[in-house]
Amino acid sequence: MADPLEERPTPYLVVDADLLEANIADMAAVAADRGVALRPHAKTHKTPEIARLQLAAGAVGLTVATVAEAETFAAHGCPDLFVAYPLWVDPAKGRRLRVLSERALLTLAVDSVEGARALAAQVPGSRVVVEVDSGQHRSGVAPAETGALAEVAAASGLEVVGVFTFPGHSYAPGVQDEVAAQEAAALAEAAASLTAHGIAPTVVSGGSTPSVAQAHGDVLTEVRPGVYPFGDAQQWELGTTTPDRIALTCIATVVSHAGGRVVLDAGSKAIAPDRSAWATGHGRLLDHPDARLVQLSEHHAVTVWDSGPLPALGSRLRVVPNHVCNAVNLTDELVVVRGGEVVDTWRVAARGANT
């Protein structure tokens, strides 16, 4: 393994610019192939340089999860932002949204009458979409209830332009076709419900990284994958990326051979603690696909090594985090390499922008 920056203390996150660009170009092609616009979720990278690459590759705007992320990307010149989250808009958030709406075309989300009225009281005339639950059972209303909520939102003074869903139950092995079909069915029913209440849906937004390649372009107008510029161990294990396309890794040092295992200095404070029930470990090693991270604490990743001699103490390995969004949110900067050479350092400008 080539360490792009041998002097740099580990653990740190490194991004391969060639792979990043290839992943961005490929997703633009996937969206074009499905006949939908691409509005990447910027919560994954939180980094203006990467947002610029996505927009240059044809993304119509960005998705964000918080007002603070929207503020960051608007300040870095993104003119079109969708906050895909059912915000509770109190007076303080209302003030921030009013300022933001002067700087960017802002689309917001509602999934309750109370939320819609609170938003309308603070930011009258806001452009909104209604969130629909397509099977993840997180937030969003049942598809059949969309029109009634949209009517109340419109009567409160909001501009209702469509519907959206996040098919988060696509995060399981072998379900992507089925989940994409559920997403399309829920969105189609929700859009019809809007129409039946006299509101024309121009935005029908869906998409997750695992299910985006199966998105139904006859129903959806746009998709919002986030993870795809980097990829991560979840996508690797779901088969929605391959290890040779993973653009972000955490460089970690072997600090111990205790118990005949490999202990690395990239713990949950570096790669984040996410672990789905179906994941084979707490992350993967890019150059050693047979190794498994069996135990993770704040500063230790204990790794079992079935094939060959253990890597030497002091050597450096490339760890692939399970869930890249949370790993990126733990670091101030990303080291950027091209052809093994460090070419830049990008600040994670929206790190911790959670409000």
Ligand SMILES: Cc1ncc(COP(=O)(O)O)c(C=O)c1O
């Ligand atoms: C509302 C919403 N849209 C889009 C995304 C991006 O999907 P993914 O993380 O699969 O790339 C997420 C991710 O959590 C999300 O919550």
